[in-house]
Amino acid sequence: MxxxxxxxxxxxxxxxxxxxxxxxxxxxxxxxxxxxxxxxxxxxxxxxxxxxxxxxxxxxxxxxxxxxxxxxxxxxxLQKEDGTLHPIQQAFLEEGAVQCGFCTPAMVLAAKALLDKNPHPTDEEIKEGISGNLCRCTGYAKIVSSVKKAAEYLNKGGK
Amino acid sequence: MSFNVIGKSVIRVDGLAKVTGKAVYPQDIYMDGMLYGKTLRSTVPHAYFTLDTSKAEKIEGVVRIFTAKDVPGHNAHGVLFKDHEVFCAQKVRRIGDPLAFVVATSEKIAQKAVEAIEVKYEELPAVFDPVEAMKDEIKVHDGTSNIIYHYKLRKGNIEEGFAKSHVVVENVYKTSMVDHAFLQPEAGIAYVEEDGTIVVCAATQYPHFDQLEIAEAMGVPAEKVKVINPAVGGAFGGREDITLQIHLAIAAVATGGPVKAVYSREESFVAHSKRHPEIIKIKTGADKEGKLLALEAEIIADTGAYASWAINVTRKSGIHVTGPYVIPNVKVDAYAVYTNNPFCGAMRGFGATQVPIATEQQMDMLAEKLGISPVEIRLKNAFTKGSETANGQILTESVPLITCIKKVADALEMA
Missing domain, CATH: 3.10.20.30 (Beta-grasp domain)
Incomplete structure (x- = not known):
């Protein structure tokens, strides 16, 4: 021990x-x-x-x-104490990027790790940013669009 | 008229719990005093076996080891045929068959005890090729033919159809076994309520049927079994058969519970079903203009050691092998066959996924021979409203296939 x-x-x-x-x-x-x-x-x-x-x-x-x-x-x-979701969580919900949800927590964190360093990622950079995280349900398209939307929210100073 | 949901983008009900990490999957349930279970599985595909659990039982922290003799009711389960054993009694039929379930005070001890169980195998010749298996020289299940289903479809007269055909293409296609690889490995927890009700909490696609299977294996009425289905981390057909549900129920009743088990990825691969690999022998004929005149197909679906949904899957393959095309003369024979391979069952498409690999390549080859485009040959034969399928169904509702093909072709600029 x-x-x-x-x-x-x-x-x-x-x-x-x-x-x-x-x-x-x-x-x-x-x-x-x-x-x-x-x-x-x-x-x-x-x-x-x-x-x-x-x-x-x-x-x-x-x-x-x-x-x-x-x-x-x-x-x-990630969620604030008053219940406000992090913009990435909000974007995942709105874009329908959540299905079975088992990959979701880590996928949201992968997006955070990416956006913290690169606030304006291209589609390619987003795909690379989540490349270590497998999802079997969504086919990734909605996850990529969520990360783009989250970047917009964050660049506007949070939603 | 306005609707609350139709035509609107709606946030899914469990979305919030899932983006915040609060959704509860079975492995996320921790109960006071819970014990841990681990399954011992066969490492050979076809054999008689004996077990010696004496060394494993002596390991400190091992509470009990369950085998076939500990199943209180029927030692059998299965969605269509009761051909799975809860624990194999004498014989294993595939790699990964469950032999014993060790319950211990920690997962680590349970694993150590699984490794300490001595298994002696008396190996039997095994059959892995479904075409060989159809000869019934090696039987996977005693007293039963390996051919467990024959779907037969006859429409018109294929001899006439092929005789009139200007082009005929004949080939054999093989599809591979596929795993669902859902992201959440099987997990569950079981306990007994004060009134004796057995509660099994596991991610499943089929809770009401699991309840019946658990009740039959436990030898109790169905109302004494409660199945709780928490968040399910993907399934795609792979959670339609029993995996750990009955093992957990037996262990919870015998030990007083709660008992939890979580499969590793490796165990998950051997524990649940696969997509049926199929051998598709197919002959397709068309006239000069590219109108289909005849199709003959033989499909052999390898269901592995257990039937699971083989009947329904194979039937669906037999129906869908025509593709979405009008064909006046059709002959199909589809067989589901036992082998000593991993067992196959439901997986996305349920038999309809395998056959287009054959059907659509045939269409491309016919088009090539006729010097017309792959789009044209499909437009000439596609189902429309009012078409009759080879098995006699009249399509009376929306059939927008031609619209779809045209839109795709326009998008591809190949029309």
């Missing part, structure tokens, strides 16, 4: 973790962030993606102890 501290969605946590525990298990089983999904356990599907120190990472390939001192953002950290 090892004691680590990390920030999740702006809140500091001090937790004991086992050596073989993945960041994914820590977030889901120990801290209750079940918006983080496990789809393949080998970094292929992207459903477990979270933002760690500004970068999109697959939490199934990161050991919990590696998150020591890191700042993590999960889907649970």
């Amino acid at each position: 090892k004691k680590i501290s990390l920030t999740v969605n702006g809140k500091l946590y001090q937790v004991e973790v086992e050596e073989d525990m993945r960041l994914l298990d820590l977030l889901r089983d120990k801290l209750g962030f079940t918006g983080v999904k496990e789809g393949c356990s080998e970094g292929e599907c992207g459903a477990c993606s979270v933002i760690m120190d500004g970068k999109l990472v697959t939490s199934c390939l990161i050991m919990a102890f590696q998150a020591e001192g890191k700042e993590i953002i999960t889907i649970e950290g």
